[in-house]
Amino acid sequence: MSNSPPTYGDLGKPARDVFDKGYDFPKVKLSLKTKTESGVEFDTSGSHDLEKSRTTGQLKTKLKFPDYGVTFSESWSTAAEIDSELVYEPSAVAGLKLTLGSALVPTSGFRQARLKAGYRRDYVSLDGDVDLRVNGPIFRGSAVFMYNGWYAGYQMAYNTSNTKLEANNVAGGYQGSDFTVHGSLMNAADCTTSVHHKVSDKTEVGLLTTYNWQTSNVSLGLAGKYVMDDGAVMKTKVNNQGQIGVSYAQDLRSGVKLTLSGMLEGRNVQAGGHKFGLALDFES
16 A cells, blocks of 8 residues: 555664665675576575674575465575465455464474464554464554654564563654654663655665663664665764774676675774675575
């Protein structure tokens, strides 16, 4: 739905993307996306953590049946986890999305099923899901309402195994044509505010602040993104801890993208602790 608001998890996303996307440190990543003539999609990825000296990988497959509004996907990881998901979007009910998912780890015996439902209409976005676990289900729900750019949202999660409200979050803000102002409060403790401004088709800037009411810890960050004439993307960010991040992404050829990123500990350059990341993406 073109006039429906974002889901709760996507509120404030424009600013987060300026801060997070393209920064892969401290990992070296490789991904390959392909699609067969019959429409089956394959997404293979692997990464090596330079700090933990740990290598992980994952294979995802996706098959779509657009005539029936059905999508089936499955993934396998080096952590021996197998995830499956079946999505149904009935054409008779615009904006409705139903999902049945499962997770299985044969080595540990962990297994879980999840039922999800989402509904998008003008001015409203609703989501609900339940994790069916052996020790008791977990219920989650969220709602976002938007009118003339102003929005408000609520998100909750309740764990029946320990009768605990694990998430009790609220958010609000304004989304304009070229800027977004967002604020949220998580579990009455973490307060986050962000501003995103799309200065032009090539330039974006973001501001992000967080404050914890219990510890009084404050963080402040400023980030920018610039698209060069040749299509390369240059990003940089800095925070009040003196950490400076830089990212550079370039299409080497059609379907091949290289991303280099790093973080400099600006307060103590000689002490080390700097981080480096590299990502190479293939798509055909």
